[in-house]
Amino acid sequence: MKLDDELCYCFHVSKRKIVNYLKVHRPRRPSQLSECGGAGTGCGWCVPYLKRCFDQAQEGKVVENDGISVEDYVAGRAQHLEERKRPPAGG
Ligand code: FES
Known part of the structure; x- marks a missing residue:
């Protein structure tokens, strides 16, 4: 994933926004x-x-292109959403 890729698909937040937020606001958690x-x-x-x-960011080394493919990330989220829809086993 690169800086301009979306990181949070629910709220359309890009990785760049997160990286900048980390730099500017230095959150503690x-x-x-x-x-x-x-x-x-x-x-x-x-x-x-x-x-x-x-x-x-804590370690001072934000990886701009981390090698995670956007396709895999999006597919993983789709699967995550499917799993959330399923009723709990035995219920
Ligand atoms: S809460 Fe970020 S992708 Fe859903």
């Missing part, structure tokens, strides 16, 4: 990234990715 356009507060799919960006 990953959950504070929700203040950046609501990122991570929808389906939850992007939360691990937000945490990763947070950790990278």
